[in-house]
Amino acid sequence: MNMMNRSYRVNEKYTMKQFVIVLFIIHFAKALEPCSDYSTITNEESRSPFHQYSFSDTPISDERLTPGWYKIEMNAGSLIPNQIPELFKCGTWNPIWLNGTLPSVPEVQANAQVCVHTIDSVCEYSWFINIKFCCGNYLVYELLSSPVGNSAYCFGNSSDGFVSSSDNTIGCYTQCGLSVTKGTIRLEVKLRFPETCVLYMRRHQTRSPF
Incomplete structure (x- = not known):
């Protein structure tokens, strides 16, 4: 049929x-529909939790990010990590990470907490964002601008508890x-x-x- x-x-x-x-x-x-109506963050490889920020570079600051739905298109990966990144990773001073689990069922949308890792605490500032797993094996994130200067969302190739499928x-x-x-x-x-x-x-x- x-x-x-x-x-x-x-x-x-x-x-x-x-x-x-x-x-x-x-x-x-x-x-x-956020799976087809989104902006993209492209080729910002320094957002990887394995990328060490250099003080000769300008830090990424999502304080200036326009709120909205985003698809991540980077060789480093498109998953916001739920492992706590170290300070001065992800191309910034204060990395933003996921305090939860990504959705891994097609067409399911989750509301999850994100945290800013600062010199004082691994989750000194936090807020909630929407995340949707689209059938086609990709995620879209409804990102908000950060209230903290020199802080940025991290994206890489792993996030504990996330299960991807080859035929979603x-x-x-x-x-x-x-x-x-x-x-x-x-x-x-x-x-x-x-x-x-x-x-x-x-x-x-x-x-x-x-």
């Missing part, structure tokens, strides 16, 4: 105008498209196309529903 596209037969009491309004609502709801495509195909039928009229809506759907189709040799 091809579940990449769903058809809905509309009750005749609804007008086409009402129909279009519903489709626009669906479109904007999809656009707000379950559920992706339900997001790929929507078509609606009213009588003999068929409407197809081109929703913002998540990369998880592209991954699913490539892996399963399925054509786009559009």
